[in-house]
Amino acid sequence: MLARLLKKPFVRAYATNNQLFLSKDVSKDIPTHELFQKLGFTKQPSSGLVHWLPLGLRILRNVENIIHTEMRRVDAEEVALSSLSAAALWKTTGRWDNRELFKLQDAKGADYCLAPTCEEEITDIVKAHVGSYKDLPLIMYQVARKYRDEKRPRAGLLRGREFLMKDAYSFDVSETHALVTYDKVYGAYKAIFRTLKIPFAIAEADTGDIGGSLSHEWHYVHHSGEDSLFTCSSCGSTSNIEKTLALPEVDSVPVDTAEVRYFLNESKDTLVALYYPVGRTLVPLFLKEEIPDLNTKSTLTDEETLAKFMEGEEIIGKSIIRVMDARLHDRTILPDFPVPFQRGSFTTLTGLPLVEAREGEVCYKCEEGRLERQKAIEVGHTFFLGTRYSAPLNATFTNEFGKPELMSMGCYGIGVSRIIAAIAEVTRDMEGFVWPATIAPFQVTIIEGPGKNYQQTVAMMDGVAQSLKEGGITVNRDFRPLERFGLGKKIRDSNLIGVPLVVIAGKALPRLEIEVRGKRWEQKETYLWQELRARKQEAWQWEVSEVKGREKHIVHVDGFVEVVQALLKDM
Numbered sequence: 094m095l096a097r098l099l100k101k102p103f104v105r106a107y108a109t110n111n112q113l114f115l116s117k118d119v120s121k122d123i124p125t126h127e128l129f130q131k132l133g134f135t136k137q138p139s140s141g142l143v144h145w146l147p148l149g150l151r152i153l154r155n156v157e158n159i160i161h162t163e164m165r166r167v168d169a170e171e172v173a174l175s176s177l178s179a180a181a182l183w184k185t186t187g188r189w190d191n192r193e194l195f196k197l198q199d200a201k202g203a204d205y206c207l208a209p210t211c212e213e214e215i216t217d218i219v220k221a222h223v224g225s226y227k228d229l230p231l232i233m234y235q236v237a238r239k240y241r242d243e244k245r246p247r248a249g250l251l252r253g254r255e256f257l258m259k260d261a262y263s264f265d266v267s268e269t270h271a272l273v274t275y276d277k278v279y280g281a282y283k284a285i286f287r288t289l290k291i292p293f294a295i296a297e298a299d300t301g302d303i304g305g306s307l308s309h310e311w312h313y314v315h316h317s318g319e320d321s322l323f324t325c326s327s328c329g330s331t332s333n334i335e336k337t338l339a340l341p342e343v344d345s346v347p348v349d350t351a352e353v354r355y356f357l358n359e360s361k362d363t364l365v366a367l368y369y370p371v372g373r374t375l376v377p378l379f380l381k382e383e384i385p386d387l388n389t390k391s392t393l394t395d396e397e398t399l400a401k402f403m404e405g406e407e408i409i410g411k412s413i414i415r416v417m418d419a420r421l422h423d424r425t426i427l428p429d430f431p432v433p434f435q436r437g438s439f440t441t442l443t444g445l446p447l448v449e450a451r452e453g454e455v456c457y458k459c460e461e462g463r464l465e466r467q468k469a470i471e472v473g474h475t476f477f478l479g480t481r482y483s484a485p486l487n488a489t490f491t492n493e494f495g496k497p498e499l500m501s502m503g504c505y506g507i508g509v510s511r512i513i514a515a516i517a518e519v520t521r522d523m524e525g526f527v528w529p530a531t532i533a534p535f536q537v538t539i540i541e542g543p544g545k546n547y548q549q550t551v552a553m554m555d556g557v558a559q560s561l562k563e564g565g566i567t568v569n570r571d572f573r574p575l576e577r578f579g580l581g582k583k584i585r586d587s588n589l590i591g592v593p594l595v596v597i598a599g600k601a602l603p604r605l606e607i608e609v610r611g612k613r614w615e616q617k618e619t620y621l622w623q624e625l626r627a628r629k630q631e632a633w634q635w636e637v638s639e640v641k642g643r644e645k646h647i648v649h650v651d652g653f654v655e656v657v658q659a660l661l662k663d664m
């Protein structure tokens with residue numbers, strides 16, 4: 094018996110955490126990352142680092158398996174790259190100076206980083222192996238530990254210095270083909286997120302540091318999230334705050350006073366003055382479509398920008414563009430224009446969105462809907478990269494005419510440890526974790542309750558547990574002595590670690606009781622178990638009731654495995 098007990102990570106975790114179980118609703122006040130540690134899912138040896146313990150690792154492996162299944166379905170090849178990456182490649186792509194890169198030197202003074210992503214390394218590998226257009230398309234992926242020299246590591250798994258990530262990279266002969274591949278991986282992501290059951294949001298996103306021109310973020314909407322998403326009430330488009338273009342609220346009072354910021358185009362012969370409402374956050378990037386060569390990354394002050402523009406004797410050949418935010422009107426007071434100019438020597442653009450959107454403003458895309466703002470936790474990101482990496486690394490293939498051409502790329506990440514933290518955050522309640530059945534550390538807890546013959550019950554449940562396992566269901570047996578750990582406490586403990594179903598064998602034998610802890614995230618007319626019950630209610634003496642807000646099934650052992658399978662399918 095003792096050996097059996099020790100084999101159970103579940104029971105061991107409890108043995109060291111008894112103080113947690115004094116009160117039924119103790120978990121409600123504990124931050125999620127602490128709950129992970131208190132329940133023995135993880136241990137954090139220091140800020141930003143995480144050890145995965147048996148209970149947590151079960152969830153991690155389940156998430157990984159879902160990812161592997163869907164990535165294989167789109168013919169992605171798995172690789173495992175070294176965590177150490179030499180500086181040279183990073184310098185070639187201009188990413189070595191990133192302050193969050195975890196850098197280190199070997200004894201000879203050579204520079205390395207602990208890889209946060211692998212665009213450089215994978216492109217270098219593919220470049221060496223791909224010769225002809227016939228070798229493409231190619232998707233490569235891995236699930237691996239990644240690193241980031243996070244200056245302010247956040248609670249637990251959400252923002253660590255070491256984290257687990259699925260990163261995938263695609264290589265194609267052209268942009269058109271690369272976008273087809275992008276859609277394919279996008280589809281795989283949808284399948285992954287659907288298997289995880291929790292409602293998710295896909296947001297159009299800015300391409301940021303990784304570069305490229307098409308990108309989506311994958312989010313769980315939750316008030317604790319650090320990201321903001323805007324969704325249009327009319328066209329339904331969702332985008333993150335860096336990408337949301339908005340027009341002023343209907344009937345809003347036009348703004349009377351404006352601020353201005355000055356920018357130059359790349360060739361420094363056009364001065365762009367951006368006028369926007371006082372106190373709002375300017376996003377010059379929004380002008381990328383109107384003025385494609387606008388240098389939005391400039392760190393110059395306005396004085397420096399103006400001085401640069403005025404360099405040289407002649408202002409002839411230079412132009413000025415004034416851009417008015419849509420929230421201004423023709424009587425808005427503008428700051429004085431500090432550069433001498435001839436009337437007619439400048440262009441004015443009006444009615445454009447220049448500042449960060451606010452809740453209630455009008456969607457720029459359809460010009461009809463109202464924008465709603467929600468907080469969200471980002472857990473995945475997909476990028477179309479084009480030649481952002483293949484160009485500097487000269488990753489070419491030979492096209493059908495024998496000429497070299499740059500490969501067109503995409504990259505696709507899912508934060509594996511982060512998604513677990515996010516799901517925990519979104520789903521936990523007063524009683525603890527509530528894992529989706531597809532990733533729960535166990536899907537069913539079996540408890541032998543008080544009954545006529547305990548030994549007989551255990552023997553019978555050995556058989557039941559075996560059938561469950563054969564049916565692909567993970568089972569946790571709670572063998573702690575009933576005299577010390579009462580039935581109620583055992584049920585609470587199972588609920589606390591988030592096992593979707595608790596089975597109690599005892600008084601009702603040969604019928605078994607099933608208490609439902611898991612949630613049904615999708616609203617359906619009829620759930621699978623209801624369809625099954627319509628056919629089998631009598632044969633399996635199947636009763637359903639609700640006790641203190643909790644769904645309870647009593648079913649004959651003959652139909653038990655099928656009932657459990659049906660219940661889990663919708664959780």
Ligand SMILES: [Zn+2]
Binds near residue numbers: 327456457458460462
């Ligand atoms: Zn819209």
